[in-house]
Amino acid sequence: MPTQPQPARPRYQQIADELRHAIETGKFLPGAKIPGENQIMSQYEVARNTARQALAVLRDQGLTEARKGSGIYVRAFRPIRRNAVSRLSQQQWGSGKSIWAADIDDRPLTTVDVEVVEVDAPEHIAAAMKLPNRARVWRRSRTFVVEGEPVNRAVSYLPSDLVAGSRITEVDTGPGGTYARLAELGHKPIRFREEIRVRMPMPAEVEALQLPPATPVILVARTAIDESGRVVEVNEMAMNSSRYILEYDFTS
Amino acid sequence: MPTQPQPARPRYQQIADELRHAIETGKFLPGAKIPGENQIMSQYEVARNTARQALAVLRDQGLTEARKGSGIYVRAFRPIRRNAVSRLSQQQWGSGKSIWAADIDDRPLTTVDVEVVEVDAPEHIAAAMKLPNRARVWRRSRTFVVEGEPVNRAVSYLPSDLVAGSRITEVDTGPGGTYARLAELGHKPIRFREEIRVRMPMPAEVEALQLPPATPVILVARTAIDESGRVVEVNEMAMNSSRYILEYDFTS
Numbered sequence: 001m002p003t004q005p006q007p008a009r010p011r012y013q014q015i016a017d018e019l020r021h022a023i024e025t026g027k028f029l030p031g032a033k034i035p036g037e038n039q040i041m042s043q044y045e046v047a048r049n050t051a052r053q054a055l056a057v058l059r060d061q062g063l064t065e066a067r068k069g070s071g072i073y074v075r076a077f078r079p080i081r082r083n084a085v086s087r088l089s090q091q092q093w094g095s096g097k098s099i100w101a102a103d104i105d106d107r108p109l110t111t112v113d114v115e116v117v118e119v120d121a122p123e124h125i126a127a128a129m130k131l132p133n134r135a136r137v138w139r140r141s142r143t144f145v146v147e148g149e150p151v152n153r154a155v156s157y158l159p160s161d162l163v164a165g166s167r168i169t170e171v172d173t174g175p176g177g178t179y180a181r182l183a184e185l186g187h188k189p190i191r192f193r194e195e196i197r198v199r200m201p202m203p204a205e206v207e208a209l210q211l212p213p214a215t216p217v218i219l220v221a222r223t224a225i226d227e228s229g230r231v232v233e234v235n236e237m238a239m240n241s242s243r244y245i246l247e248y249d250f251t252s
Numbered sequence: 253m254p255t256q257p258q259p260a261r262p263r264y265q266q267i268a269d270e271l272r273h274a275i276e277t278g279k280f281l282p283g284a285k286i287p288g289e290n291q292i293m294s295q296y297e298v299a300r301n302t303a304r305q306a307l308a309v310l311r312d313q314g315l316t317e318a319r320k321g322s323g324i325y326v327r328a329f330r331p332i333r334r335n336a337v338s339r340l341s342q343q344q345w346g347s348g349k350s351i352w353a354a355d356i357d358d359r360p361l362t363t364v365d366v367e368v369v370e371v372d373a374p375e376h377i378a379a380a381m382k383l384p385n386r387a388r389v390w391r392r393s394r395t396f397v398v399e400g401e402p403v404n405r406a407v408s409y410l411p412s413d414l415v416a417g418s419r420i421t422e423v424d425t426g427p428g429g430t431y432a433r434l435a436e437l438g439h440k441p442i443r444f445r446e447e448i449r450v451r452m453p454m455p456a457e458v459e460a461l462q463l464p465p466a467t468p469v470i471l472v473a474r475t476a477i478d479e480s481g482r483v484v485e486v487n488e489m490a491m492n493s494s495r496y497i498l499e500y501d502f503t504s
Contacts, residue, residue, distance in 0.1 A: 013455070060452035090504045179504075194500045198450050198493035200312035200466050203265070214452050216468035216493070241450035241468070248446045248500045252342045252431075 012050045015040060016057035023063055023074050030076040034064060056214075062242040065212050075242070077149060080104055083247040088192055094183070096175035100144065107147050113208070114142045116171055118160060125157045128223060129231045136160035138169050140178070143208055151243045153208045156235040162187055178233065179224070187232045189224035194248075196220055198241070209240045216241045264302045267292060268309035275315055275326050282328040286316060314494040317464050327494070329401060332356055335499040340444055346435070348427035352396065359399050365460070366423055367393045370412060377409045380475060381483045388412035390421050392430070395460055403495045405460045408487040414439055430485065431476070439484045441476035446500075448472055450493070461492045468493045 009017070019035075022028050035043065040051035055072060058064045064072050080103050086092070087102035100109055121129065121137040131137070137157045144152040156178065158168055167174050168181050179189050197219040201209070205217050218241045224233040261269070271287075274280050287295065292303035307324060310316045316324050332355050338344070339354035352361055373381065373389040383389070389409045396404040408430065410420055419426050420433050431441050449471040453461070457469050470493045476485040 010455075057454070060454070062451045084500060085502050088502070088504055189504050191501065191503050196448065196470075196498040196500075198468050198470050198496075199314050200468065202309070202312070203262075216450050216452065218448075218450050244450075246448040248336060248448075248502070249443065250337050250340070250500070250502060251443050252340055252441050 011044075011046060012053035013057065015044055015046070015050070015054035019054065019058055020061070020063060023058075028074050030074050032074050033071050034058075034074060036071050060214055062215075077147065077243055079245045080146060080151060080243055081245050081247060083249070084192070084194055085249045088179075088189075090188075093176040093179040096180065098177060099179075104146055110145045111142045112145055112150070113153075114140075114171055116140050116169060118169070121157065125234055128234050129157070129159055131159060138163055140168075146243070149243065150209050150240070152237055152239045153205065154235055154237045156233055158182075158233050162232060182224075182226070182232055187226040187230065189232060190227055191225040193223045193225075194220050195222075196246070201238070205238050209238065211240060212242075218244060218246070220246075263296075263298060264305035265309065267296055267298070267302070267306035271306065271310055272313070272315060275310075280326050282326050284326050285323050286310075286326060288323050312466055314467075329399065329495055331497045332398060332403060332495055333497050333499060335501070336444070336446055337499075337501045340431075340441075342440075345428040345431040348432065350429060351431075356398055362397045363394045364397055364402070365393065365395045365405075367391070368421060368423055370421070373409065373411075377486055380486050381409070381411055383411060390415055392420075398495070401495065402461050402492070404489055404491045405457065406487055406489045408485055410434075410485050414484060434476075434478070434484055439478040439482070441484060442479055443477040445475045445477075446472050447474075448498070453490070457490050461490065463492060464494075470496060470498070472498075 023034075028034050037048055037051040037055065040046065040054060041048055044051070055064070059066070063075060065075050066072050082103050087099045092099060092102055117139055118136055119139050120134045121131055125137060126133060126135055137159055140156040140158070142154055143150050144154065158178070162182075162185060163169060166181055166185060168178050173181055182189060198216055199219070201211050201215070201217045205211065209217070211217070218239040220237040220239065222235040222237070223231055224235075226232050275286070280286050289300055289303045289307065292298065292306060293300055296303070307316070311318070315327060317327050318324050334355050339351045344351055344354055369391055370388055371391050372386045373383055377389060378385060378387055389411055392408040392410070394406055395402050396406065410430070414434075414437060415421060418433050418437060420430050425433055434441060450468055451471070453463050453467070453469045457463065461469070463469070470491040472489040472491065474487040474489070475483050478484050
């Protein structure tokens, strides 16, 4: 980046800056309608293409969203601050709390498209769990909906030889969820790894998460490991990136 | 998602599946040219739009990239596995190593567009550091280039009252980098927080990282905290999401 005088910002950037400032200072509140292409064209005396580019900047910054046939609105959803370390601490699930309660305060959470079924382990899951080919695993799939918005589609795998007959094979896993049950089975998760990848969504993800255009997905693959070093769960999540801030705390 | 028999996958998905399989099994090696629209149309007897959609799936999965006027190629870049905990451990920078050495093995790393300058702290940086308004900070900006590709644009801020006169204000901070120098100054970072946001890139990010279309950026904002609880650095990074896998290890 230049250290000396900057060239003038392009016109569409200047317009986007002004609109962003109006959003950030509360002139346009969350959920408010902002000027559309026609209004920007006349207000700033610019061509349609310039107005369109200015609006695209705001959309790509996650500040606005289009509603079909209605206009462009300031995004109303307060991002989910997902602090991996505190939500997955034993104090959370060990005391019977939901992991999710740590993320969303008192916002309404529901779970939809739930499926709990025993399957042959997909190849990469068997490899991660050091299971033989075609080993059986329980697969728990669900979509988490916060304030009426699907934000996260999660698919967990757990080895059948560990969890058969437990509440982990039921839709409702009980207080503290899967990790509390694993602890009761003698396989308490003591270490986690989360791997994060980011890309544009597949059509199935667009559908499951009702993603607006230009919204990437965050893929988090979590591995849970017990005291003996065994991988007791792999959880593959796809998140609406505009709804999340991920936080990781660690020491040097 | 349905639990019962799935509807047939759309034709473009089937074609994308086949091409992905060919890439994953090495029929098309990294850097190889894959069939274009015309070839897919004749080989699979489909319309142009179907061929285009199939290619878009591969692109959105980060498997391929278009080169202007030449065709579509399998991406050759091996993703950077960035393990936050091990790269930022005292064993790394405390022994004079570069943090980056932990990420990229022996791949060539260069740093470009380096700027080290004292500025008034931007508002959000002053707030994060609990500094008064218009406090002075040193800003270190640089773009990291791995195997000839710009992958990460990082801008660090450090309070002037801590770092004035030290090598942190020079382009070359010396063995172990900024954190080793902070330790010598009596402000060793002992805790870190990384906050992750994801969105489509701004034009300046497209330029700095030479981003191809449909490539989101990962924004990582890291806070480094010393023994007294003081924030001694904020580092704001923008990464090419197709080049990175982020890893976080933690205990329950």
